[in-house]
Amino acid sequence: xxxxxxxxxxxxxxxxxxxxxxxxxxxxxxxxxxxxxxxxxxxxxxxxxxxxxxxxxxxxxxxxxxxxxxxxxxxxxxxxxxxxxxxxxxxxxxxxxxxxxxxxxxxxxxxxxxxxxxxxxxxxxxxxxxxxxxxxxxxxxxxxxxxxxxxxxxxxxxxxxxxxxxxxxxxxxxxxxxxxxxxxxxxxxxxxxxxxxxxxxxxxxxxxxxxxxxxxxxxxxxxxxxxxxxxxxxxxxxxxxxxxxxxxxxxxxxxxxxxxxxxxxxxxxxxxxxxxxxxxxxxxxxxxxxxxxxxxxxxxxxxxxxxxxxxxxxxxxxxxxxxxxxxxxxxxxxxxxxxxxxxxxxxxxxxxxxxxxxxxxxxxxxxxxxxxxxxxxxxxxxxxxxxxxxxxxxxxxxxxxxxxxxxxxxxxxxxxxxxxxxxxxxxxxxxxxxxxxxxxxxxxxxxxxxxxxxxxxxxxxxxxxxxxxxxxxxxxxxxxxxxxxxxxxxxxxxxxxxxxxxxxxxxxxxxxxxxxxxxxxxxxxxxxxxxxxxxxxxxxxxxxxxxxxxxxxxxxxxxxxxxxxxxxxxxxxxxxxxxxxxxxxxxxxxxxxxxxxxxxxxxxx
Amino acid sequence: xxxxxxxxxxxxxxxxxxxxxxxxxxxxxxxxxxxxxxxxxxxxxxxxxxxxxxxxxxxxxxxxxxxxxxxxxxxxxx
Numbered sequence: 001x002x003x004x005x006x007x008x009x010x011x012x013x014x015x016x017x018x019x020x021x022x023x024x025x026x027x028x029x030x031x032x033x034x035x036x037x038x039x040x041x042x043x044x045x046x047x048x049x050x051x052x053x054x055x056x057x058x059x060x061x062x063x064x065x066x067x068x069x070x071x072x073x074x075x076x077x078x079x080x081x082x083x084x085x086x087x088x089x090x091x092x093x094x095x096x097x098x099x100x101x102x103x104x105x106x107x108x109x110x111x112x113x114x115x116x117x118x119x120x121x122x123x124x125x126x127x128x129x130x131x132x133x134x135x136x137x138x139x140x141x142x143x144x145x146x147x148x149x150x151x152x153x154x155x156x157x158x159x160x161x162x163x164x165x166x167x168x169x170x171x172x173x174x175x176x177x178x179x180x181x182x183x184x185x186x187x188x189x190x191x192x193x194x195x196x197x198x199x200x201x202x203x204x205x206x207x208x209x210x211x212x213x214x215x216x217x218x219x220x221x222x223x224x225x226x227x228x229x230x231x232x233x234x235x236x237x238x239x240x241x242x243x244x245x246x247x248x249x250x251x252x253x254x255x256x257x258x259x260x261x262x263x264x265x266x267x268x269x270x271x272x273x274x275x276x277x278x279x280x281x282x283x284x285x286x287x288x289x290x291x292x293x294x295x296x297x298x299x300x301x302x303x304x305x306x307x308x309x310x311x312x313x314x315x316x317x318x319x320x321x322x323x324x325x326x327x328x329x330x331x332x333x334x335x336x337x338x339x340x341x342x343x344x345x346x347x348x349x350x351x352x353x354x355x356x357x358x359x360x361x362x363x364x365x366x367x368x369x370x371x372x373x374x375x376x377x378x379x380x381x382x383x384x385x386x387x388x389x390x391x392x393x394x395x396x397x398x399x400x401x402x403x404x405x406x407x408x409x410x411x412x413x414x415x416x417x418x419x420x421x422x423x424x425x426x427x428x429x430x431x432x433x434x435x436x437x438x439x440x441x442x443x444x445x446x447x448x449x450x451x452x453x454x455x456x457x458x459x460x461x462x463x464x465x466x467x468x469x470x471x472x473x474x475x476x477x478x479x480x481x482x483x484x485x486x487x488x489x490x491x492x493x494x495x496x497x498x499x500x501x502x503x504x505x506x507x508x509x510x511x512x513x514x515x516x517x518x519x520x521x522x523x524x525x526x527x528x529x530x531x532x533x534x535x536x537x538x539x540x541x542x543x544x545x546x547x548x549x550x551x552x553x554x555x556x557x558x559x560x561x562x563x564x565x566x567x568x569x570x571x572x573x574x575x576x577x578x579x580x581x582x583x584x585x586x587x588x589x590x591x592x593x594x595x596x597x598x599x600x601x602x603x604x605x
Numbered sequence: 606x607x608x609x610x611x612x613x614x615x616x617x618x619x620x621x622x623x624x625x626x627x628x629x630x631x632x633x634x635x636x637x638x639x640x641x642x643x644x645x646x647x648x649x650x651x652x653x654x655x656x657x658x659x660x661x662x663x664x665x666x667x668x669x670x671x672x673x674x675x676x677x678x679x680x681x682x683x
Contacts, residue, residue, distance in 0.1 A: 149644060308638060309645050310669060331645065339665040493646065525646050551625030559623075559644040 015364040018377050018400040029396035031266045041410035046262040060229040061257040062137035065296035070098035078301040082127045085306045090127055102224035103217050104135025111190055115140040118162045122146045122169040125306045128194045130292055132168040137235055138226050144237040147283025151558035156181040158239050161249050166190040231255035238285045240385035241498030243487040249451030250385050259389035259445035264294030267381055267393035268325055269354050277303040278327040285385045286358055290327055311339045315347045322351040329359040331493040333366045334524050344373055354396055359494020360526040361482040364402035380405050388445025392480050404479040413440035416474050425462040434483050437472040438465040488582045490519035492527050497561055505556045511539040516572045516580040520589055531563040532585055534571050541568035611681040618654045622647050633675035
């Protein structure tokens with residue numbers, strides 16, 4: 001299918017609108033009337049849904065997520081319901097979570113850490129990850145969860161850029177990925193290893209230059225008073241990928257919790273008695289904003305599943321835990337579709353009442369499949385690392401146009417803009433005209449900067465607008481439709497991958513002269529990472545060399561970032577200024593017209 | 606297909622997907638995704654490659670049976 005044909009398929013009218021009727025909704029949605037809620041919305045009202053630190057000492061994410069519930073009627077409610085890979089369960093009530101996060105906050109202070117110090121977490125979805133992030137926020141450290149499937153190189157880049165002072169990880173991950181890069185990280189003063197069981201604790205206690213989690217925590221008091229926290233104090237650091245250069249560290253502040261909370265309430269429709277499951281890993285922003293913070297600030301039970309996607313396991317979790325609100329991703333939904341309705345037959349999923357999806361545009365077929373499989377459509381929504389929370393969404397009460405990302409949250413003003421040559425932008429008012437998606441700056445969870453990159457941060461704005469880098473259009477009813485990325489960033493299984501990071505790792509191999517990396521469309525992952533490499537003199541293309549390069553990239557980058565396909569190419573097309581033309585590589589890969597080649601220095605053919 | 610043929614086939618496919626790993630050291634009952642750092646796309650490619658090489662139909666419902674080396678070998682020998 002050509003690009004224009006696939007674009008056509010996303011246009012309104014190609015799939016019938018899914019009309020919501022009041023009777024069908026069951027529980028009244030928090031956002032009952034979109035237009036009315038939007039007209040009445042004020043951010044200080046949303047701020048008023050939170051408690052603030054006692055005595056007017058400010059606003060702290062962890063207080064809103066944990067402490068305020070632990071001292072009220074929700075104290076004995078399950079805050080985290082963790083399901084381990086082997087099926088083991090661990091439950092933390094809000095009261096338990098308060099004690100554990102207090103202990104970790106005390107541990108950080110005992111190690112001399114405090115305001116502004118970066119605490120990184122590198123682990124699978126284990127309870128200690130959640131405790132560490134929330135405990136760090138209490139101690140006013142900056143919390144940064146890293147994806148455990150990253151290889152040593154992406155980890156080193158991020159730990160260096162973020163000036164990590166303490167890292168919580170597991171013994172296995174430490175040995176495999178961190179020990180080798182530790183000498184490059186002089187600022188990393190402490191590494192805390194989480195081990196399993198008594199024997200594990202002893203073994204981990206033997207790893208040089210590390211602390212053992214259980215030993216560290218055992219010595220701490222379960223009481224902690226969160227220090228005064230200004231809403232603008234730094235809280236979270238999330239890394240995202242750009243087209244060129246190193247990853248960007250987006251800084252978020254404690255005030256972001258206002259957005260986390262209200263979007264959980266409106267876009268995910270969280271009600272007091274909900275059992276919520278967000279399948280994202282906290283190593284990505286969704287897994288932090290909606291896998292940790294929003295469900296807890298809303299006081300619901302947050303289900304955490306350690307295992308990676310497996311349809312039978314997931315359906316089992318939905319049934320057994322009586323999950324009512326489920327936030328997942330297109331890749332997983334498409335894998336479930338492949339499995340078919342048959343696989344669902346023996347499960348009772350009647351507790352599910354709201355389905356949402358994020359990470360990349362959800363194709364209309366998948367939206368509709370939700371109705372066949374679960375009795376209701378998947379509700380796609382849109383946001384990115386920089387926005388900190390959901391910005392555009394399909395709501396429980398609002399008709400769904402399959403393929404559309406929905407309409408902006410109350411309090412969020414979105415627009416389609418055209419960039420002018422002088423850097424200014426002009427709004428496009430006409431419906432269904434493609435342009436860049438922009439958001440009026442100033443919502444609480446907007447990033448406050450890219451770490452150490454003031455210039456890159458400033459370039460993300462034009463006048464009052466934050467420019468998202470996503471191309472989109474708006475229809476006459478105000479629904480937004482994703483068109484594509486404005487840059488070369490790759491979106492694979494909902495994760496942004498910077499081609500430059502992959503190219504750099506490939507170039508480190510002695511055989512590689514140059515590398516160009518693109519996102520190749522894939523029916524399941526959206527895109528997969530594909531690399532084109534040209535070889536240095538003395539090397540010839542072979543299957544053995546292809547495997548060697550693939551192994552090299554996987555070792556350095558980890559499975560999620562490394563290419564899935566590598567092609568040899570005699571020379572890569574470059575612009576006159578020497579930049580590899582990824583767009584042209586992509587056009588060739590897809591058999592599309594190559595467009596204007598006049599800026600090319602050398603054509604590979 | 607005898608056991609040795611099945612093992613060689615599975616190991617060859619795996620080392621095409623995760624060439625950095627020493628697949629000969631893989632224990633029969635280890636979770637392949639964990640042991641070889643396979644993401645969900647890698648696992649899907651693993652199953653697809655087994656299908657292409659053996660012409661065996663592998664319905665999605667059977668994927669969990671391929672989660673370990675022993676499991677994959679037994680599956681190919683059915």
